[in-house]
Amino acid sequence: MSRFPPRERLFWWIVRTMSRLLLLCLMLLLIGPTGCRRSRVLGPPKAVPVATNGKLELRLMTFNVRYEHAGDVEARSWTRRVIGVVRMIREEKPDVIGAQEVLHGQAADLWASLPDYEFFGVGRDDGKRTGEYAGIFFRRDRFEADLADSGTLWLSDTPELAGSKTWGNGIPRVASWLRLVDRASQRG
Template sequence: MKKIALLLFPILLASCGQGNQTATAVLEPMNVMSFNIRYDNPEDSLNNWQYRKDRAANAIRFYDADIVGTQEVLHNQLQDLQQRLPEYGVIGVGREDGKEKGEYSALWYKKERFEVLDSGTFWLSETPEVPGSKGWDGACERVASWAKLKDKISGKECLALNTHLDHVGVVARREGISLILDKVKELGNGMPVVVTGDFNSTPESDVINHITNPEGPEHLTDARTVSPVVYGPAWSFHDFGSIPYEHRPLIDYVFVGNGVKVLKYGVLAETENEAFLSDHAPVLVTVE
């Protein structure tokens, strides 16, 4: 019996070693994208959505995005992306009625990788739970859609939130981001967090400083500022190439918090035969 036990002991050790290697291997990085796809505007001529929808979907798939925060998504565009990206689930509602009317800040996730534990949408207004409510001096209704996701590979949980701040209202942007930071703290309860969006604010603005100020107890980190690898230009909005290169602003972001480590950051300012993905360049960040 002792001989059998001695023979089995190295096998058990080897099995335990393999198990540890497997546990380490499953902690795979995660690709997070922020992508303002530009609403389906008939006046966009050859830049209209009908000519871009296949490219937009292919870019998401090619860059193997695990989580994608999209902005300016009308319901027909949501359906187009669902048809082209069946491997993704989506969370969000139309901002005008909480159903299908108006733009979505739609949050996409790989169904094979994530289990949705909880999700929802709130309005950036004084009454965030009221569908269609417009906040402060905002020109439009604005929303944030979020999900608590469990990574099926690692078992880890994280909070993902996606938004689009107002393009006119100064107070709406300031108060909107304060509300978002409060909600991230409330919903995330200390779990790792990624926040994507079009913030209509440049890096030196009060809005972005409010988000990233390390003295703020709810602050988040701009992934670009801590990434060891930064690829692409320092801008994200180009208006289908009409803005002179030196005047193009960076207004699209991925923010991280609560222990999320940034590995790579890129702005995907690519074209296909001079045709654009959108009037914004997507931002892609690899984290763990």
């Protein structure tokens, strides 16, 4: 039995969840790892030197990839869109990318097309591969992932339960976080 009445319990649950979301946003701004991938063989990453002024500079990107849908044709089809997505990422060269609405196959396509990046994320429906990901790509030459300080939470009354949905959501909503350690400075 809970020590709080239902209304007060809801209030503290919301406070706790919002605190976690704030922490997630801060972590996405400062850090980033891997979960969905096709097999590929890569050599050891080369460290990128940190700025001489000691400041850790980051190039961040957020990208709503938009899930792949069988009904999408021509310019909206994933086979056409993936070319532009990969081109944009290669041109901008972000250190960390927050990717939304990414299905497992799309994450695998991007990961295979971007050999300088690693990927971290899970499907929202089962905590593995099913459903959209809120994934994180990061430059493997710049960062090492601290998988012990990473995870995904579901924006619901039961944030640790994969696929959970409440608050009127018809689908599960997720947020993933990951601690990245800068290879050159060892800051994370």
